[in-house]
Structure formats: C-alpha cells, structure tokens
Amino acid sequence: MAKNIKKRGSDYFAGKHFKNSLKLLRYFCCFIAVVSISYLLFDFSYCKPNLPAYSSLGSFPVIDKNKINQGYTLLTPYKMNQYGKGSIYLVDLYGKPVHRWQTNYTPFYSILKKNGNILVAIVTPGNDSNFPAGGRTGLLQELDWNSNVVWEYKNDNLHHDIEVLPNGNAAALIWEPVPKNIAKDVKGGVPNTEFKERVWSDAIIEINKSGDIIWTWHAYEHLDPKTDILGPLTPRAEWTHANSLMYINKDPFYNEAAYLISLREINTVALIKKSNSRIIWRSPKYMLAYQHDATLLPNGNILVFDNNIFREPNPRPLQGSRVVEIEPIENKIVWRFDGGEAGMEKARFKADITSGAQRLQNGNTIIINGPAGHLFEITPKKQLVWDFINPFGYNSTGPWPNTAVFKARRYGVNEINWPEKLNPPLPALSVMCQFIKRYA
Template sequence: MKALILKWFFIFSEKLGLFDLFEKYYFNTARTGRSKMGTLPVLDREKVDESYLLISPFNTGDYKELGGSIYLTDLYGVLLHKWKTKYQSSIAHLMKDRTVYVSQVLPNSNDTAHFPGGGRTGVIEKLNWEGKVLWEYRNPGIHHDFEVLPNGNLILVRWEEVTGALKKEVVSQVAGKDEHDPFWSDVIFEITPDGSVVWEWHAKDHLDPSIDSFGPFPYRVEWTHANAIRYLQKNPITGREAFLMSMRNTGRILIVEKESGKILWRSPEGMFLGQHDPTMLENGNVLAFDNALHRRPTSRSEVVSSRVIEIDPRTNNVAGMLEGGRTSSEKARLYSSIMCGAQRLKNGNTHITISSPGHLFEVTPEKELVWDCINPHVTHGVDLWPNNSIFTSWRYHKDDIDWPPNFPSPLPATPAYAQVAQQAIFDESYIEK
C-alpha cells in the first residue's frame, strides 16, 4: 500500500511539473545542495559530456582482507551497476564486452612485506558483468597501474631492487640515506593471458642518474616509483609502438619505444612534481595531472596548487594548463599530494579526479565548471573516520561499451530528484545488492 501511494505521488507530481520546480530552486547551482549520494553534480546539461562514470574507492588504511567495490553510475550519481571484489580494489578498466579488469591490494604477508608500500596491489582480476572471476594474475611485486593491450596481453609495473655501483651512485644524491637499506626501481613488463612474460623494460638499465635524479621527497626508498603506464600504437616522435609512463620520484614523464627500449622523450625538468596519470591525446600531446608535491612557492604570497597540464612532446610547448585559481581556497580545491588523474572527454572537456577528498569534476576548454561531484561511496578509513578517496576514475560513452539492452542513459531526461526517487522505489534491476 505504501509503495502504491508513493507511486501515485510521483506520477501526480511529475504531471504538475513539481519536480521541475523543485529542481529549478533546490538544485540551483549557486546552492551547495547535497544528498546521501553526494553532491548534485550536473551544473550544465548542455555542456556536460554525456558519459558514464566508473569509480573504485580506495582504502588508504591497513591492507586487510576487507573486500572492495566498483561502481558504475550516471552523471547524477545514480548507481547503475556494481561489482564486488575479494580484496580492496584499486584501479579498474571497463572493456568493450562489459568485462572489467581490476587491480586489488593483497593483504600484508611475508611475500609483500619487503616491498615499498605505496601503490602496492599484488593481484589483477578479470570479472564478467555478473561479477564472476574469469581470470587472475598474482605477483606480490606489482603496483599501481596496468593496461590491457589490443592483442589481449597486459602491461604492468613491478618493483626491482637496485644494487651495486648504480645503487651507490643514486643513493649518494640523498642526504642521510643508508646505502645498506633496500633500494628500488621498476620493471615495465608485458604478460600473455597465461602469465608468460613476453617483453620487459628495466628502468635501471636506461635511466641516467645525472638526469633522472630524485625529486624533493622525504621518503626515499624508490628511485622511480612508476605510477602510470599507457600503450601507444604510434608515438608522436618516431611513429612506432611505445609506452607512455610516469616516474613520480624523478618528476619525469617518459615515452619509451617498445622495440629499441630507448627513451624518446623526457618531460622538461621541474615541470612535474609527484605527477600522475599521463595520457596521449589524439593531437599527439600529453595530458597529465601535476600534483606539485613539495613545489616551492616563488613568493611569500603564492599558494601552490596542483595542475592539469597539456604538453606537446615534440616541442615541449605547453598547450594548456588548468590551475586552482587565484585564491587559497580555489587552489585548495584542486590540490592533492597523491594519486589523481585527468581524462580528455569526447566533447573536448576534461574530467579531473582529485583523489584524496574524492572530488570529481568536469571543465570545458574555457575552464567553465559543468559537472561537480563528491564521491559518496566510502570504504574503511583510519580508526573511526570513513574514507572516500579514489586512485582515479574513468568516464565511458555509449559507444565505448556494449551495454545491456535498455540500459539507462548517463544523462537522464527526468529531473534529478524524480529520477533518484523513482529508481530507488520502482527500478532496482541494474543494482546488485
């Protein structure tokens, strides 16, 4: 009886236009309206990119066997699909056939204890739409990013210890660093679906300590700390297969040719500090999130902000930059010392992930804010405090994925309040309990 009364209430209210009136005033973008789903994010329906959102909240607390979740939502934050993972999820990639690859954080064990902790994962799984595990790869040394290649193989990152004379040379750059402590670099490697390694690139064999030196980081057990890897079918320098990778601790983004292993391009010294998530754009430019970690202000009045930078690797010219604004509060909204990402969308807008506070937003090329969201999905945090941080997030268009028949639109025409309420009461077919 209660559901029937609510059903007729919504039908009656929609016929009278009450939802439109409610949205006009209560959802006014000048207000700071919030709901249990987070912010009410669509600020400009005409300018926002019509695409779905994929997020996998990240647990920054202890690496315990807590399990995780991956959420697919529309632009109003309404949950359309959900996957559960055995371990805490980190980075997820949705594929054309609706399968999802997800890296997960293995619980602490003797196999993982000797590796550096930041970004550690240890397992990658492939799940079907229903959440069944179709494939798994385990390696306690893998960390941060991965990508599925066009041939079905995967490219991954794992730690590798640096020893001998090279270790001594690199460690000598660090005041107070004990040369007897373990010291790490990275290997970029490709595996087939059966786990066989078919290609490797050892950073320590190609980096130059005089060029690829430490950034201003106090925690220095890693030389490189590779936190992102992207496959390039044709790189903009030689036109051949290559990989785009981010070396956080040296403040460099690299383009490495696959066949020769040569470093074709290094981002200019000092441009990036603690950067994440470089991607290659269709115009051959590189888009990346510069965390600006430990960047020193140039004056006493300057407030340092993270930045989104687009750079042409053929000329090193900066083609575009988004900073946090002029005031301290504006700059703080864009700042995160760790993680984060930037994605160029099909309509030319840029989707940005500010990881630590779980803040996601979209801006036009003119830097107009058209979508603004706070991740409402929390995981286990530290002590009593919940945590809604995200390593990164992705947007997917209608033609990117073979969606199920009659799958809801990423930008529904129904007013937000009515749409949320109607789905909560009448339509739960796409939500996994």
Template sequence: MGWSSHHPVGLIHYSPQQCYRGYNLPTNARGSNDAFLMDMEGRICHRWHSEEGIGYAHLLPYGNLLIRTAPPCDAGGAEKIGGSSAAILELDWDSNVVWEYRNPLVHHDYERLPNGNTLVLLFENLSSDLTSRIRGGIAGDSDPESMFGDQIQEIAPDGSVVYEWKAWEHLDPEGDPICPLENRVEWTHGNSLKTTPEGDLIVSYRLISTVGIVDKASGDFKWKWGPGHISHPHHPTYLDNGNILLFDNGFHRSQGTYSRVVEVNPATSEIAWEFRGQPSI
C-alpha cells in the same frame, strides 16, 4: 575529481550542456571491495565486487572489469609503498574471475593491449651498487641497501612474459635524482602506464618528476620531460592531436605547492594548455 564542504555525499553539480555524456567508474585506491558504474545523474548502474579488494579498475570494451587488488601481505617491503597490489584480475559482469595475474610486486597501473596481452608495472630490487650511485632523497639510517626500481612487463593470457623494460637501464643515477624531500626506499615510483597509438609506452615517475614516451622496440626514450616544469606528475594520457595530458600534482614545487592539469606538446616540450582550480591548491 574534487570535493565539496556542503555536499559530503551524492551528486554535487551537473550541467548537461557543458558535459560529455557517458558513465563514471570510481574506485577507492585506499581500500574497497567494490567498483561502481555511475551515470551522469549520480545513479549507480552496476557494481562489481571482489573479496581481494579493488584498488583501481579499467572497464574493458566488452564489459568486463580489469582490476588491481589490495596489497599483498609480504612483498619484501614493497607492500608498504602506495599503489602496491597482489594481483591483476579480470572480472566478468557478475564479478567472476575470468583471468588473473598474481605477482606481489605489481603496483599502480596496467593496460590491456589490442592483442589480448596485458602491460603491468612492477617493483624490482636494484643492486646495492646502483642504489649507492643514485642521487637525491633524504638519507637515513634505515635506508635499504637495495632500493626499489620500476620495470614494465607484457604478460600473455597464459601468464608468460613476452616483453620486459627496465626503467633503471635508461635513467641516469646522477641526472635523474630523487626529489630531495622524499626518502630513498625507491628511485622512481612509477604511477602510470599507458600506450600511444603506435604501441610505444607512456610512463610517469613521481619521485623524479618525469614523464616520457619510450620506444617499445628499442627501449630508448623518444621524449623525456618534467624537472623544473612539473612536480610529482600522474596519469599522462595521449590525446588525438599527439599531445600529452597529465596531472601535475605539485608536491614540493619550489615556487609553491599547487596542482594543475597540463597539456604538453612532445615535439617541442612546450605547454599548450593548463588548468588550475580556484582557489589554486
């Protein structure tokens, strides 16, 4: 993603010989009722519409669209946090709702599994005791007695919960502190949820600058990495070579703020490749 000062709308640049052919699915995380399928020439090939909003979307293999809606009216304060949503909806090609999961604590990301179930990322209130033991962040008079944590649930087509993983049970209140320049409304701010080919969970926690792979069966981290190397990460994705590709946002980086794309080897925690734009911002 990027922007151009001289082409505010439309296709900016396209080099066919250097690009992977396919389609693009842009959505507006800050609020829109539409998602568009565009070809490489910038032409709109299809549009989905939802009156509940489309904040994020996944195109499923059979042509339906799995979307995250706009925030709920009231989620105990969670509705004010970026990425908050009221529901996950599946739309057919004509934008009809064919499946729904409604929970005001849904946020950011989700994934449809090969078995037809759906992984979702949810906020959850932490206990006041655990909240008091979590280090970091900017303390203030308006801090909640119970901050939000992250949990993952697997939802069957009938809406039942068949699996649950709570991040706070596998993190250390002192060893995984909140960024010192962030507030204490939430501990981790999960912003991505993906899976490995073996079905393990790939997670990303912005406020503690941590990405990891969670053994789905045991719940333990198989790999956990980030502080001191990346800052406020997003979207870790599993590559065919076993490495993880992620966006290192760079907010509050001690060496200076800049963003980059990083490929890291989980076996060694070594950075195998990185890319920064020019200028480096």
C-alpha cells in the same frame, strides 16, 4: 450591569477567537508534519536511490547538462588498510549505479574492456612494510560482466597502474631492486632512507592470459643515476616510483608502439619506444613535480595531473596542484587548470597523492582529486559542468568518510559493447527531486 454583560460578551468572543486560533495552529502543525513526512518518504524512497551523489557545492552533480560529455563513470572506491571484499561501480551522471562488480579483496583501480569485462588491480592481504612504498596491489584479474574471474596473474611486486593491450594481454608495473653497482650512484634524496638497504625502481611487464611475462622494460637500464636525481625531501627507498602507464599504438614522433610512463620520484614523464626500449621523449626538468596519470591525447599532446609538491626551484611556499597539457615537440604547456587566478583559489585545488585527469570526446576534461574522491568536469574554457563526490565512502579513523579513489575513467555510451541494456547516463529527473537536491 450593562458593563458586566458587555465585559462577559467580550471575554466570550476573545475566548472563542483564542480557541479558533489554537485549532488553526493545530491544523497548520498537522499540515507541516504531513508535508515533512511526505517529503522524507519521497526523498528516501525515490530521490536518494536516484540521486545518491552530491557535488562539492552541496547540490546535485549535473550543473550544465547541455555541455556535459554524457557517459558512465567507472568508480573503484579504495578501502585503505582493509582487505575484505570490495565493489566496483559503473555509475550514471548522478552517481546511481547501473552495474556493480564484486571482488574478493579490495580493488585499487579498474579499466573497462571493449567487451564489457574489467581489468582490475586488487590489493591482496599482506604487510605493507614489506614493500618500498604505497600503492601495492599484488593481484591482476579480468572479470566478466557477472564478476567471474576470466584469468588472473599474481605477483607481490605489482603496484599502481595497469593497462589493457590491443591483443588482449595486459601491462602492469612492478617494483624491482636496482643493481647495487647502479644504486650507489643514484644522487639526491634523504640520506640513509633506503628500503632494506636497497634502492628500488620499476619495470613494465606484459602478461598473457596464461600468466607468462612476454616483454619487460627495466627503468634502471635506461635512466642515468647522475642526472635523474631525487629531490632533497624524497626518501631513497625508490628511485622512480612509477604511478601511471599507458600503451600507445602510434607515438607522436615515429608512429610506432610505445609506452607513456609517469616516474614520480624524479618528476618525469617518459615516452618509451617499445621496439628498442629507448626513451624517445621526457618532460623537461622542473616542468612537473610528483605527478600522476600521464595520457597521450588524440592531438599528440600529453595530459598530466601535476600534484606539484616538493617543486624545484620553488619561489613560493604556497603551491596547489594543477592539470597541464604539454605539447611534446616544443616542450611547452598549452593548457592548464590550477583552480583559478587568485592565490587562495590555487591553494584550494590540492592533492599530494594519487589523482588524475581525462580528456573527453567533446573536449572537456574530467579532473580527479584522489584523496577527496572529488571528480569534476570542465570545458576547455574551464567552466564547471559536472561536480561529483564519490558517494561510496567507507569507515575511516577521522571525522570524514573515506571517499578516496586512485583515479577514474568515464566511458561513452557507444564506446563499450555493453552486455546488457543500461539506463541512460543522464536520466530525466522530477522537479521535486531537483528541488530536494538543490535546496534541502
């Protein structure tokens, strides 16, 4: 009997212990649920709006706030094959918009003016098969801070880049057919790939606010079809395919007004003296391959995003892209970024089309992988201090969102006369937000 009493007592205490354990487990589960819900509410109500962008590393974009060049980035998301309304975003260093412009059609690229207006290249509805290559726009507009149209210029042959001129006018690139007597002598390219039985080239035009063309430079007048040769894998639809344009107040050779232009199909960046339209400098043969976004730096050197495809001669089948700084007097590369020292690192940094680079005021460089919408900032010693994926993706036909951009630019806090007070480009973040962004 004593044994039975002892057993019943043990069973009683065991059952009570089990019930207490269940109660503690329920309390613990409730606690976890409350914490999870609180985390989600905090994440979506506060952190998501303030930290909309991620880096390619999965954390938040700002890696070293002490070395980053503070400013706002002008992002022009590109909606491929869509002609509806679009948006242009001025974002802080975490990707939060501090201002937004709206356009009636898809924007291709935009530039901030000193007064806070933007100059926008816009893709108008049309059949792309009517044009010799990708990158067409068709409409140039200046928009004020509230997205009102200040002036516009329409031309179906507008494509790729635009430029703001010191006198308030604009410069742009247009396609034009090469005269047949010149086109027949253009060497290279894939045979029988002309566009509508013509070879096309480019012109630079200057437009005033009345929509008048007041200056023109024709590429075919200043190139040699026998020496400016297309590569063996390049279609003959275009001879030049200009994709970037920069106006220069004082060129590094004559201290005169000039244009810097990238001619992708002939692997050439050229400096054009405006007063006589002559080419006064061009990148050496084999230095670049299908490049984009050539800019003149304050030190007189030239920064270029070298897409590095169809390279000639090509001793290695494995090629990545790179950014190079060219010293134009001696024609040598004085700085480069190509992803790293190892072959796999070089191969990972790759963009066949679009893309760009910008040298910042503190000496850092922003590099834009256009198709991926991946922007990152590195120091002169190539330390990564900012890493950013365009958060404004659009629907796509593949498994990844379309985050593509043509290129982008960052603007310093004091570089623009902002029409209204903006939030700081590097806002203070709570410890919780930083924890969520880094580890969640």
